[in-house]
Amino acid sequence: MEEKHIAEIISIDGLEILAEPKEKATIQVGTLLKTTKINNLIFLVLDDLYINMIPGGSHESYGIPEEKLQEEYPHVNDYLRYLIKIYPLAEFDKEHYFPFTKSPVMNALLYEVKFEETKKIFDNIFVMLELARIDSNRFPKRNKAIIGLLKNYLSEFDKDERSERLKELILELSTAFRKDYASLMEIVRGVKG
Amino acid sequence: MEKELSNYIGYITSGSFGEGLTFKLNTYVNPENIRIGDFVVVEGKNMDYLCVVDDIRLKVTTDEVFFDPPVDEDVDDGIEKLAVSSFVYNEISIFPYLSLPKDPNSYGTTVKTLPTHFSKVRSVKSTDFRRIIPEKNAFYIGTPLTSKEKLYIDLEKLSMRNSGLFGITGSGKSFFARIIFAGLIKNKISTLLIFDMHNEHGRSIRSESGKIDSLASLFSESVKIFDVSKSSKDANTYIEIAYEDVEPEDVVLVSDILQFSPKSEETLEIVSRRRKDWLKFLLDEYPNVKDKKEVSDELAVNLESLDALSRHLQKLKNLKFLKETSSRDSIKSIIENLKNGISVVVQFSGDYKDDRLTYYFVSNIITRRIFNEFSNLTEDTQKNRVVIAIEEAHKFLSKQYQANNVFGRIAREMRKFNVTLFIIDQRPSEIDPEVLSQIGTRLVMELKDENDINAVFQGASHTKRLVKILSTLEQKQALVFGYAVPLPLPINVRSYDEEFIDEMKEVKTTKSVKDDIY
Numbered sequence: 001m002e003e004k005h006i007a008e009i010i011s012i013d014g015l016e017i018l019a020e021p022k023e024k025a026t027i028q029v030g031t032l033l034k035t036t037k038i039n040n041l042i043f044l045v046l047d048d049l050y051i052n053m054i055p056g057g058s059h060e061s062y063g064i065p066e067e068k069l070q071e072e073y074p075h076v077n078d079y080l081r082y083l084i085k086i087y088p089l090a091e092f093d094k095e096h097y098f099p100f101t102k103s104p105v106m107n108a109l110l111y112e113v114k115f116e117e118t119k120k121i122f123d124n125i126f127v128m129l130e131l132a133r134i135d136s137n138r139f140p141k142r143n144k145a146i147i148g149l150l151k152n153y154l155s156e157f158d159k160d161e162r163s164e165r166l167k168e169l170i171l172e173l174s175t176a177f178r179k180d181y182a183s184l185m186e187i188v189r190g191v192k193g
Numbered sequence: 194m195e196k197e198l199s200n201y202i203g204y205i206t207s208g209s210f211g212e213g214l215t216f217k218l219n220t221y222v223n224p225e226n227i228r229i230g231d232f233v234v235v236e237g238k239n240m241d242y243l244c245v246v247d248d249i250r251l252k253v254t255t256d257e258v259f260f261d262p263p264v265d266e267d268v269d270d271g272i273e274k275l276a277v278s279s280f281v282y283n284e285i286s287i288f289p290y291l292s293l294p295k296d297p298n299s300y301g302t303t304v305k306t307l308p309t310h311f312s313k314v315r316s317v318k319s320t321d322f323r324r325i326i327p328e329k330n331a332f333y334i335g336t337p338l339t340s341k342e343k344l345y346i347d348l349e350k351l352s353m354r355n356s357g358l359f360g361i362t363g364s365g366k367s368f369f370a371r372i373i374f375a376g377l378i379k380n381k382i383s384t385l386l387i388f389d390m391h392n393e394h395g396r397s398i399r400s401e402s403g404k405i406d407s408l409a410s411l412f413s414e415s416v417k418i419f420d421v422s423k424s425s426k427d428a429n430t431y432i433e434i435a436y437e438d439v440e441p442e443d444v445v446l447v448s449d450i451l452q453f454s455p456k457s458e459e460t461l462e463i464v465s466r467r468r469k470d471w472l473k474f475l476l477d478e479y480p481n482v483k484d485k486k487e488v489s490d491e492l493a494v495n496l497e498s499l500d501a502l503s504r505h506l507q508k509l510k511n512l513k514f515l516k517e518t519s520s521r522d523s524i525k526s527i528i529e530n531l532k533n534g535i536s537v538v539v540q541f542s543g544d545y546k547d548d549r550l551t552y553y554f555v556s557n558i559i560t561r562r563i564f565n566e567f568s569n570l571t572e573d574t575q576k577n578r579v580v581i582a583i584e585e586a587h588k589f590l591s592k593q594y595q596a597n598n599v600f601g602r603i604a605r606e607m608r609k610f611n612v613t614l615f616i617i618d619q620r621p622s623e624i625d626p627e628v629l630s631q632i633g634t635r636l637v638m639e640l641k642d643e644n645d646i647n648a649v650f651q652g653a654s655h656t657k658r659l660v661k662i663l664s665t666l667e668q669k670q671a672l673v674f675g676y677a678v679p680l681p682l683p684i685n686v687r688s689y690d691e692e693f694i695d696e697m698k699e700v701k702t703t704k705s706v707k708d709d710i711y
């Protein structure tokens with residue numbers, strides 16, 4: 001049975017890649033998504049945001065958090081678009097995962113990445129280096145995304161295996177973030193907590 | 194892969210001839226397993242380098258670590274500590290003392306080059322240590338501080354110059370000395386004259402595991418015991434000393450124990466110049482003289498001073514072995530034994546046990562006779578090398594006495610007559626620096642006093658780094674450096690036990706044929 005996509009790429013500007021979730025479904029920061037058609041890329045969700053489609057429109061004027069807007073003022077649905085910011089983390093050639101080389105394409109459909117595949121992705125040490133390479137000035141929620149990603153991943157293991165895996169991950173993180181002590185500690189504390 | 198790598202503990206990051214080398218310790222090696230004084234080998238391209246650990250430094254790549262340090266292991270099972278493992282590392286300073294050519298059959302040479310960046314550092318193997326000293330001269334004295342390979346000394350070289358064995362009481366000097374003595378006798382390298390102050394080198398010795406054999410039992414053919422006390426059951430010969438063997442300098446040496454008054458020394462000098470039989474006169478005759486004033490006038494000395502001198506000297510009357518005339522010349526007998534290659538242990542038993550007066554007095558008298566005898570020999574006639582071992586050496590070799598004392602003269606001149614000193618002392622700072630700088634091989638055990646520590650390095654190189662090693666030594670450990678070893682060796686002194694004794698008693702049949710030629 002053909003799997004259903006959960007989002008679609010709608011804007012590409014260098015590494016600023018935006019996708020729109022299907023039916024405004026919330027997709028959490030730190031989720032992995034993949035494309036499977038023209039090229040096989042794995043993405044990490046780095047942020048989610050609302051775009052106002054009215055030129056010059058400013059939904060900030062309502063003075064309440066974006067998540068509450070739809071509840072209190074349902075009409076905003078007509079002109080607010082819920083989007084996610086995604087970042088290419090790896091590429092897949094049916095056998096191996098490796099740092100991405102191909103560019104994503106517009107309107108590519110994005111699919112969920114299952115745990116079995118996540119495990120395979122994490123077997124590659126370059127993934128940690130790629131995570132550390134994401135510019136946190138451009139993507140301020142990077143660390144939060146990494147914490148989410150690792151926590152989700154670890155939560156799938158049973159208790160004993162989880163602490164083993166945690167230690168391995170921490171060592172890999174330590175190497176990858178050897179130039180950024182503050183981020184490392186933020187992530188480690190987020191993940192272990 | 195793990196197994197292959199585990200021999201390597203890091204790689205070279207910097208270095209210079211003056212400061213030595215620095216290597217980064219591999220992350221998986223716990224720095225607590227490395228101590229100052231350990232040996233490591235650096236594998237260079239053309240050469241390996243045998244090095245000793247000088248210092249260990251804990252380093253961080255960023256100060257941020259200090260502002261937000263990881264929590265303790267017991268809080269989070271070590272997760273945060275694991276995380277900072279890329280930000281902390283350990284740097285080890287080592288000093289290369291010996292180059293080991295890549296040919297495993299050749300011996301080490303002095304260091305003239307440095308290894309390249311990233312040369313690998315590994316722990317030492319016993320085969321590395323066998324390349325320090327040529328096998329035929331190598332005598333096993335101990336193991337490295339934290340491992341079990343054998344370390345050797347060149348006894349031939351040791352006996353060619355003066356040696357010093359220093360350490361506080363209880364550090365293990367006497368046991369270490371006995372190991373060296375046994376090696377010298379067993380390998381027929383030199384004949385020993387041991388002034389055995391505490392009766393430890395004769396027939397047997399009390400150790401942690403009960404009574405065990407000492408030198409005269411190990412080598413019954415080539416070691417004889419001479420004792421000043423007739424109560425000794427171990428002695429081969431009892432020592433008698435005739436008045437005529439005694440010189441004023443022997444008395445002056447113990448003047449503090451005899452409680453000389455300020456004028457006594459001067460009076461002694463005058464009396465001994467005027468009267469050949471000065472000792473008999475002062476000990477036996479003068480106390481019975483009726484008209485003491487007349488005698489003192491005759492000698493041109495002050496009456497009270499003469500009175501006092503004679504009175505102070507009466508302590509010597511307690512020495513039963515001191516005779517007006519001696520029926521047999523036991524000192525001559527000691528000299529004959531030494532000339533024939535028989536080692537002599539001079540013991541002080543019975544009433545003389547641990548008696549300093551007797552020890553200094555007798556050692557000085559015997560040694561002077563030997564000095565006079567041997568300095569009349571030409572280099573060809575004196576074949577046996579003789580090593581004279583003394584404890585409490587600072588007494589003889591202090592600034593005050595050494596210039597005129599016979600031990601001082603031997604320390605300075607006797608190499609050409611094949612006589613050298615083996616000095617054992619717990620207060621090296623009281624030995625004249627001039628004598629200290631004449632010491633070729635130094636065996637230094639635990640020392641606490643700063644002056645003593647500085648003294649043992651008198652005239653030595655690498656002082657600064659060796660001081661650090663010395664300060665970490667404990668009982669039964671020693672830092673051996675100087676002429677008899679091509680690099681400083683921090684060691685656990687091997688045990689003087691049944692195993693050692695069996696090894697010494699074992700007859701080497703192949704070697705003895707050759708040795709008999711001598």
Ligand SMILES: Nc1ncnc2c1ncn2[C@@H]1O[C@H](COP(=O)(O)OP(=O)(O)O)[C@@H](O)[C@H]1O
Pocket residue numbers: 360361362363364365366367368369399400401669686687688689690
């Ligand atoms: N190499 C050794 N083998 C066996 N026991 C030793 C050794 N060195 C020291 N000891 C033990 O330590 C004690 C003190 O050593 P000793 O040589 O008498 O010290 P020192 O002469 O420096 O006062 C000895 O009585 C002995 O029990």
Ligand SMILES: [Mg+2]
Pocket residue numbers: 366367391
């Ligand atoms: Mg002793």
